[in-house]
Amino acid sequence: MAATAPRGATGPVLVLGEDSRRTSGRDAQTWNITAGKAVAEAVRTTLGPRGMDKMLVDASGNVVVTNDGVSILEEMDVEHPAATMLVEVARTQEDEVGDGTTTAAVLAGHLLAGAEDLLESDVHPTAIVEGYAAARDIALDAVADATVDGELDDDRLRAVARSSMTGKGTGDVSADALADLVVRAVRQVQTEDGVPREDVRVHTQTGASSGATDLVDGVVLDAEPVRESMPRRVEEASVLVFDANLGARETEADVAYEVTSVDQLTAAVDAQTAELRDLADAVVATGADVVFCSKDVDDSVAAALAKRGVLVFDSLSASDTRAVVSATGASLARDIADVTDTDLGHADAVRVESYGDDALAFVENADATAVTLFARGGTEHVVAELERALGDATDVVVAALDGDGIVPGAGCVELLAADAVHDGAASIDGRAQLAAEAFADALDVLPRTLAANAGLDPIDALVSLRAKNETGRAGVLVDGETVELADPVEAGVFDPADVKREAIEAATEAATMIVRIDDIIAAE
Ligand code: ADP
Numbered sequence: 001m002a003a004t005a006p007r008g009a010t011g012p013v014l015v016l017g018e019d020s021r022r023t024s025g026r027d028a029q030t031w032n033i034t035a036g037k038a039v040a041e042a043v044r045t046t047l048g049p050r051g052m053d054k055m056l057v058d059a060s061g062n063v064v065v066t067n068d069g070v071s072i073l074e075e076m077d078v079e080h081p082a083a084t085m086l087v088e089v090a091r092t093q094e095d096e097v098g099d100g101t102t103t104a105a106v107l108a109g110h111l112l113a114g115a116e117d118l119l120e121s122d123v124h125p126t127a128i129v130e131g132y133a134a135a136r137d138i139a140l141d142a143v144a145d146a147t148v149d150g151e152l153d154d155d156r157l158r159a160v161a162r163s164s165m166t167g168k169g170t171g172d173v174s175a176d177a178l179a180d181l182v183v184r185a186v187r188q189v190q191t192e193d194g195v196p197r198e199d200v201r202v203h204t205q206t207g208a209s210s211g212a213t214d215l216v217d218g219v220v221l222d223a224e225p226v227r228e229s230m231p232r233r234v235e236e237a238s239v240l241v242f243d244a245n246l247g248a249r250e251t252e253a254d255v256a257y258e259v260t261s262v263d264q265l266t267a268a269v270d271a272q273t274a275e276l277r278d279l280a281d282a283v284v285a286t287g288a289d290v291v292f293c294s295k296d297v298d299d300s301v302a303a304a305l306a307k308r309g310v311l312v313f314d315s316l317s318a319s320d321t322r323a324v325v326s327a328t329g330a331s332l333a334r335d336i337a338d339v340t341d342t343d344l345g346h347a348d349a350v351r352v353e354s355y356g357d358d359a360l361a362f363v364e365n366a367d368a369t370a371v372t373l374f375a376r377g378g379t380e381h382v383v384a385e386l387e388r389a390l391g392d393a394t395d396v397v398v399a400a401l402d403g404d405g406i407v408p409g410a411g412c413v414e415l416l417a418a419d420a421v422h423d424g425a426a427s428i429d430g431r432a433q434l435a436a437e438a439f440a441d442a443l444d445v446l447p448r449t450l451a452a453n454a455g456l457d458p459i460d461a462l463v464s465l466r467a468k469n470e471t472g473r474a475g476v477l478v479d480g481e482t483v484e485l486a487d488p489v490e491a492g493v494f495d496p497a498d499v500k501r502e503a504i505e506a507a508t509e510a511a512t513m514i515v516r517i518d519d520i521i522a523a524e
């Protein structure tokens, strides 16, 4: 890029590197919008219970088969900057509410498509941004208005969990059975202040059919005892959780010993051995019979503890350490001298089980405040998809309980929001009104896509859904092989209001951000 040279200078002033590429104006917009639409298109066919799966193969040949929007977008090697922004939408959606990633991406893609048409008819980007913002607010109000009345009892929560899992590959275990496990898990950790989401964990283990998936009241760790000779099962365990090395104390300064005789060396070694023996004694003296250490356990301490029948695990990750603390009620100890009775936790049982080459430690308590959905499946692919499904289901149950309740699913709430936007658009001035209309059309794409993916004619379906929503409530209900346009509330198909709200907000934000861009300067 060249600018006019100031007086006295010769030749053009180079502002950008020789290799950078610049695209401006409509070209920039088209380039961005096309990329954004492509990303939305990639996940469109996975939406809903009859959505298809995608097989993703990475550069090294690893295969992931999934129906999960964010997994697809994350695994795709997206390079285009605008497309990356849409992937970001899906990721935010996943982080914030854990579900609705496909919905958010599809909506963003169609907001972009709408914007493209508007730009084509000379509507200024500012008017589009303004119209989209006004439409978004109307849509959000409509979602809030659609909140289903009544208490969020376990039946409702199971329905929410089930809705989030339909269409996901869950092997040979029914969505009902999984929904039941998820609701039990959430109820177990729920407190008056809400649900501590991180206390519901998922652990996967291949080697059994997915029907063996179960809820563990407590935590499951990839951990083996530090010594073979340690017990593999301790009942009514007193649990010490140690968050420091369990070994000889490290000297503060670098002290160099000058050893001048064999006697001196022996004395030094003896002193250290004694210290380690004392340490093992001190551990036993606390009354602990199971020790979880986040760092290293010295070999001779481990040997001494093994002799005394103490079960010890080392090198726990921070999240595993946290989970053991939650499950047992132990407090983190850093100095063995300070440990008192009240620092120890309790477990009804700590047991080590072998699964082929893997060993897992189970820390169980009937009243544990950290629980684990123990996902089983025949292959890595099955357990991985099951893990995502259980994670999503937990997220939506938590979003429903801790957020703003639930709304009718199966495309119903999107249709209600689209209608509200159509109605409200009339009162928006100028060309922004056209943008609001386009926004409503983009919302329509969601029920339309659900219908298309379920094998219905999308236009006919939309027309009859509209008619039915005049007098009642209707969505594209899929139940096994049958598809009907009926009331999602009666059928028990719900989504958390938060999931829809987040999808609308994130999609609008990404689309308007992309529309505003009219200049792309890219370094090679
Ligand atoms: P997302 O990534 O957006 O969550 P999904 O593929 O999970 O995409 O599809 C979610 C949509 O499927 C939601 O609108 C939800 O209401 C709908 N849905 C869930 N269960 C059913 C069902 N049994 N019949 C029709 N629609 C359903």
Ligand code: MG
Residues within 6 Å of the ligand: 099, 100, 101, 164, 392
């Ligand atoms: Mg979903």
